[in-house]
Amino acid sequence: MSRLSWIKKALEVGVVTRKYPFEHAEVPEGSRGLPEFDSSKCIGCSACANVCTPDAIRVVDDLNEGVRRVEYFVGRCIFCGRCAEVCPVSAIRITKEFELAYKDEVRFIIELKLVKCSNCGKPFTTTRHLNHVLGKVGEGLPELMTLCPDCRRKSTVNSFITPVGGTV
């Protein structure tokens, strides 16, 4: 190929360089970016934290303040999208957002109120989680649902046992 034909080819192709930070970038369909957390839907069940491979989502119970803290740290996320897959209420949506570079750490925190056990007073789940499960179970066991797992076990066992010659 002579030099002239190279010039002809270059003219045919034209400029290929993208002007990116000065223009909008196209992102292909199905590209996974920043997960978006809908705090109005989240029930604090910690399913997302269970599947999160790098523990970018952490769920911690703050007993002093009586809240469950769902904390997402963008710097550790590998954007696998498993959290959105397992979320039972579709509170997490995978967006195409990729402009995530930061100088100051970025964390998204949702604080949900904990509900206390009606027997021992120990916080065991969030109000929203309890209401979600009550909605699934329907009528039947509402008095057991307000007990923490330990008290629930004791109460179930006590209901089977008939005391003979004393108390249990």
Next chain:
Amino acid sequence: MSVYRRSIWVFHLNTGSCNACDIEILDVLTPYHDVERFGIKLVASPRHADALLLTGPITKESLPKVIDALLAVPEPKLVIAIGSCTCGGGIWYDTYSTLGGLNELYRVLKEEYGIPEPPTVKVPGCPPRPEAIIYGVALALGIVKQKYSTTKVRVE
């Protein structure tokens, strides 16, 4: 970061990455994205560089080399962390053989060498898109502003 308004030359250092981030860095240098329009150039020695481009979770084996390279970069220096591994440890954040991210490296630098934290731009992604790397560079140069900040929502 007004000192970086002119061309920044970068030294690329792999600190135990899987090479995905390194391939994306090569993508950024191709004519399609062409990061040389910002005057950015890869150099072969940290002594010629203004910025250190780190990829990988900083394995314990690579730690002395990272510190050597960081000390060899003349002031004012800049660190650009590419990928989730470097930013926060990624899936290796608690692995026995890695430091687990840049924050831990800065802690070691401060405690062992008394070196303050250099200005850092972190680009999360696994690997980050070439555009995301360009966005990080533009953030370092002051062309764009940081898009997200920490939010805290309390619901009933």
